Amino acid sequence: MDSPQRFDGYGVLITGAARGIGEATARRLTAEGARVLVADLDEELAGEVAKTLPGAAAVRCDVGDRVAVEAVVAYAVETFGRLDVLVNNAASCTRDAPSFEDQAEETWHRDVDITLAGAMRCARAALPHLTASGRGAIVNIGSVNGVQAFGNHAYSAAKAGLASFTRTLAAHAAPRGVRVNQIDPGTIRTRAWAGRERELEALAERVYPLGRVGEPEDVAAAVAFLASRDASWITGTTLRVDGGLLAHNTGFALAMEPVEDEVGQGG
Template sequence: MNFARRFEDHGVLITGGARGIGEATARRLAAEGARVLIADVDADQAARTAESIPGAESIGCDVADRTAVETAVAYAVERFGTLDVLVNNAFSCSPDTPLLEDQPDDTWYRDLDICLTGAFRCARAAVPHLAASGRGAIVNIGSVNAEQSFGNHAYSAAKAGLASLTRTLAADLSPRGVRVNQINPGTIRTRAWAGREAGLEALSRVYPLGRVGEPEDIAAAAAFLASRDAAWVTGTTLRVDGGLLAVNTAFAQAVGED
């Protein structure tokens, strides 16, 4: 597929970029001319992914580590001469215990640290360079869990907090020319669903558009929000969820069966 070259001469940093949504976003932005730094806690997989994307580079980075984040940002600027786009995609999603009172503190803190505080760390380190570029954009990858209950208490709370952070950062950074937006995906076919294809098939029936999402669906939205096509868009949360939150499919089916 041929794409527009909206990111020619742009430097891009994507956290959690080794697989899934992050990898698809790296491929999409690179296809549009960007030079992309894939930052991931799995440094080996990040390197393998970067090797398969023209113009991409990789670095091991744990967004829970401020020094690692600052090192990744500095490396992107050194290699590309600019940093124009930050995509905060790294996440942690811990399973809930059957009883809330058995949920340990460490899993709660980890999900918030990676999903929410990690995005803040990356933004804090990147902002001076994003502002200097004159076309800086931050795209945060959230979740429909931020808006409706789908389980995973800590992850959901973190993604809701990320939506709030998106708005406050947008307000704070707009005078410096940096736009900040969020994408809330629904169910996406990633390696987290490996071996559970039957579950994905069942889930597809509750989506008004009749399927679960693909990483490329989110990558396309990220490319829009990061580009100058969205030059007058900041502080927004864009649902890319196949209509999940707009339509109560189960209710409609139940009424239809009545």
């Protein structure tokens, strides 16, 4: 007899699910039995993804619009009869101006609003339904940018704020039986890196201790764990899925290599 899948009977809402990490997560959770609402600003692409996933549905979702978010959550509950998991994946990241003083205030507000406040809007609308499910979980997709300087001022500030929000919401939601956790990915091979294979190869060789950049499926696997009952005693935590990036200062190690060689030869 086949063992039961971890998400049999689950209703799942994933924002930004038409591509990249969101799409990979939709595929992973569907493969484990979930019915997934593929929510994305690009409704056409979301529909194409949903057509390939058994029991899935698609909807246009602008996480910057409170009314739209509430409608999407209501649609998920209507479609699946319940909502058990919310994955806050939608984000906005605008390239920095060459000088910080030239940073447009409008782009700052957009990145923070979509990346941080968007997660808040989705969580606020979903929380009553996640409470009612008896096994509710929220997984926020953060970034190593929220921990260490890698550029993108507004996006990075928003991701750092998301980590704080994850902790405070976890404390609030715990008595209601809802767990809230976050994943901080490193460099993931998504469309943002299209045509930049040489850069990815350099990062894999020089920066990442595990010798490669991440794939969307690496993050999806972590989401599946934190969303499942396998993580039933885990809340308010951030799981780094970063190939060892933040554990190892590669630049420091490379700078020290000649010193180590010199000491060895002199001994």
